[in-house]
Amino acid sequence: MSIILIGLNHKTAPVEIRERLALDDAACAAGLRSLVDGEVVREGLIVSTCNRVEILSATANDQIEFGAGRVTQFLDTSGQLPPGFLNDHLYRHTDEEAVRHVFRVASSLDSMVVGEPQVLGQVRHAYSLAVEAGTAGRVLNRLVHHTFRVAKRVRTETGIAASAVSISYMAVELGKKIFSSLKGSTVMLIGAGEMAELSAKHLLNAGASRVLIVNRTEATAQQLANQIGSATVVPFEHLDDSLHDADLVICSTGAPDYVLKEEHLRKATARRRKRPTCLIDISVPRNIDPACAKVRNVFLFDIDDLENVITSNIREREREAERAELIVQSEVMQFQQSLRLMDVGPSIGAMREQFQDVARAELARQRKKLGPLTKEQEAAVESLLMSTVNKISHPILNQMRRFYGASDADASQASADLFDLEE
Amino acid sequence: MRSLLFAVLAAYLIAAIHSILAFVNKRRSLQQVAQWSMAIGFVLHTATLIDDWAVDGHYPLFGQRETLSFLAWALVAGYALVLYRYQAQAVGAFAMPLISILTFLALLISPDSAVSAAKFSTTWLFPIHTTMLIFAYAAFFIVFMASVMYLLQERELKLKTFSGFFYRLPALSTVNEIATHAAALGLTLLTLGLVAGVFWNWSLHGQMWRNDPKEIFAVLTWLLYFVLAIYRSTANWRGRRAAWLGVFGFVLVLCTFLAAPLLGSYHVFGMALL
Numbered sequence: 001m002s003i004i005l006i007g008l009n010h011k012t013a014p015v016e017i018r019e020r021l022a023l024d025d026a027a028c029a030a031g032l033r034s035l036v037d038g039e040v041v042r043e044g045l046i047v048s049t050c051n052r053v054e055i056l057s058a059t060a061n062d063q064i065e066f067g068a069g070r071v072t073q074f075l076d077t078s079g080q081l082p083p084g085f086l087n088d089h090l091y092r093h094t095d096e097e098a099v100r101h102v103f104r105v106a107s108s109l110d111s112m113v114v115g116e117p118q119v120l121g122q123v124r125h126a127y128s129l130a131v132e133a134g135t136a137g138r139v140l141n142r143l144v145h146h147t148f149r150v151a152k153r154v155r156t157e158t159g160i161a162a163s164a165v166s167i168s169y170m171a172v173e174l175g176k177k178i179f180s181s182l183k184g185s186t187v188m189l190i191g192a193g194e195m196a197e198l199s200a201k202h203l204l205n206a207g208a209s210r211v212l213i214v215n216r217t218e219a220t221a222q223q224l225a226n227q228i229g230s231a232t233v234v235p236f237e238h239l240d241d242s243l244h245d246a247d248l249v250i251c252s253t254g255a256p257d258y259v260l261k262e263e264h265l266r267k268a269t270a271r272r273r274k275r276p277t278c279l280i281d282i283s284v285p286r287n288i289d290p291a292c293a294k295v296r297n298v299f300l301f302d303i304d305d306l307e308n309v310i311t312s313n314i315r316e317r318e319r320e321a322e323r324a325e326l327i328v329q330s331e332v333m334q335f336q337q338s339l340r341l342m343d344v345g346p347s348i349g350a351m352r353e354q355f356q357d358v359a360r361a362e363l364a365r366q367r368k369k370l371g372p373l374t375k376e377q378e379a380a381v382e383s384l385l386m387s388t389v390n391k392i393s394h395p396i397l398n399q400m401r402r403f404y405g406a407s408d409a410d411a412s413q414a415s416a417d418l419f420d421l422e423e
Numbered sequence: 424m425r426s427l428l429f430a431v432l433a434a435y436l437i438a439a440i441h442s443i444l445a446f447v448n449k450r451r452s453l454q455q456v457a458q459w460s461m462a463i464g465f466v467l468h469t470a471t472l473i474d475d476w477a478v479d480g481h482y483p484l485f486g487q488r489e490t491l492s493f494l495a496w497a498l499v500a501g502y503a504l505v506l507y508r509y510q511a512q513a514v515g516a517f518a519m520p521l522i523s524i525l526t527f528l529a530l531l532i533s534p535d536s537a538v539s540a541a542k543f544s545t546t547w548l549f550p551i552h553t554t555m556l557i558f559a560y561a562a563f564f565i566v567f568m569a570s571v572m573y574l575l576q577e578r579e580l581k582l583k584t585f586s587g588f589f590y591r592l593p594a595l596s597t598v599n600e601i602a603t604h605a606a607a608l609g610l611t612l613l614t615l616g617l618v619a620g621v622f623w624n625w626s627l628h629g630q631m632w633r634n635d636p637k638e639i640f641a642v643l644t645w646l647l648y649f650v651l652a653i654y655r656s657t658a659n660w661r662g663r664r665a666a667w668l669g670v671f672g673f674v675l676v677l678c679t680f681l682a683a684p685l686l687g688s689y690h691v692f693g694m695a696l697l
Contacts, residue, residue, distance in 0.1 A: 156450065157448075157450055159449050163590060176594060177576070177589070177595065178580070178595045178596065179594065179595075179596050180593070180594030180595070180596045180597045181594075273659040274660040274661070274662070276595065276596075276662070293581065296663065297660060297662055299580045301583060305583040308583070312585070
């Protein structure tokens, strides 16, 4: 069996093409059923996300070209594109390359933001669709499970996803670094912009329990509060009165001057019994007076500080990605090996069966001549026969395994022929 | 039981190396190896102490060798508590090497003579005195480490430049809490240990205070940690100042610990460090 992967991603195709090919769950299932015919394309799986559409399939060794043609044709028709239109955008990988590609995608090495965690979930979802459609067979089952293992290894053994690489997520990262857990913490948003909204969502996901929204225009604040769900609107005049409640403050107003000054923070810190406060100022011009950082236990970050950290985090991720590639490389080799052994598995099993059948038949033929035997004696005779057969056949079977392991097709076929075996 | 102590050292070394690797590479699998070998080392170490007790006939905390070994054992127990309560694995990367060194030193020193120990084991006050103090020292070492971690991270947060350490150390609130709790525990143990020592001295010599350098340092240490504990126990978040106190306190602890052999003190029992 050969593995073929055909698809396109954010690097090879613009969004206009990707959106035409993107398939929802129902379309995926229907597509899989029509694509996988059990003859040419034996197994199939479709990964469809906003950044990639990829079709993973398994065909017989001598039908790679034919199978690849079918997959390409399927993509053309599902996107209602003229044949050949996708040629410049599609990549095609077979066997080892396909395996490597799948491993890299699931480990988030091929993502737009290296190390982002969603893609593994998307691959998992694609697999469950294929299982439901009944198009994941012997080869793809094994490949996908191995893929999950690789992705987990990459995640735990490298720091590829360890640090934040977006401004909205930096708030979560800094909050965790200071408070260890955001559970039960209070977040204050000053300004009700898009960035504030995104950060608030991340923080709520991370366990923050209360969101306070302060905005000059109260209607906008109310609108954002409704969107977020569990948020309280604080009138702008009362900012000073509720500042001490906030563990994290995210400031993103369009105000031309400082909204928070040193004396605000001094008062608030005293009121919150010197517990730390993390201030994040993503507005330009800045809305939080840099002098606030002088207050003990107040940590202030402006947009440049965050950008600096993010740049170094991205570099860190790239370094970690190199380590991840090494893991992928060794796992690809392991998988290829296990795939070859899987191919040889049935024929070796069959051969051992055959040998043992011969032994049992001979025993049955000669059994009468042995006369009455106790149970122990009976067992001893059988085990004597079986162990003799196994010991004699062991080097032969081992040799076959080696032929397969080295992918020496001729030699393994020859040994199968020798014992008159059919696959 | 020197051979058993070799096995203990081997287990601690494996734990130390894996803790450091886990710290550097942020790998959970390495951390698991570190924790398992630490657990094995601890069990063997406990067995060594019990065996020493049974063979020598006195509480296994008397001579220099026993003191070092017992201190290492107490530190493992302390680190295990920190792990259990706060999952602060990073502490291990610093504690385990020290524990290994202490165990190694204990192995280098030849066994102490059992003769002189006999007269001290007549009353149970002496073992209580020494045990409490050893555990207090272990607690103060943890305060020290947590304080250093706090200061380092607070500095980086203020300067907004994050080194490799930053991402590997426990959160600010976690180290603050570790330091607070360990200081309170350490002070309690220190108090009990000192009281037991005073009573022991009184029961043996009819005298409570000897003006010994070690005693003076011990009282200074007690005062400092008393201030630290009071300071930390108020409802306010105590960060930097308390952390500096934790660092200075440990310097005093070291002085107390080393005062006996260096300054010449009554507290030299068969080269003991207590």
